[in-house]
Amino acid sequence: MSEDRDAKWFASKLSDRTIRDIALETSALIRAGALPVGTKLPPIRDLAFVLGVSPATLSEAWSELRRQKII
Secondary structure: OEEEHHHHHHHHOOOOOOOOHHHHHHHHHHHHOOOOOOOEOOOOHHHHHHHOOOHHHHHHHHHHHHHOOOO
16 A cells, blocks of 8 residues: 655654755654555655755655665
């Protein structure tokens, strides 16, 4: 079953805005079950806007998670 998590929900769970910390905190959410398998992540541009970071920053964090085979 696929769930959606909107950008505001996701941003409320992230305390830092660096590439490394976005990746670490997203990984922790996945491991804790807050983002179960099949959960659709919010669009990069939407989440970047809510977080106040550039889409490139968020894209790099997601790329790091893909390299680690977390997403």
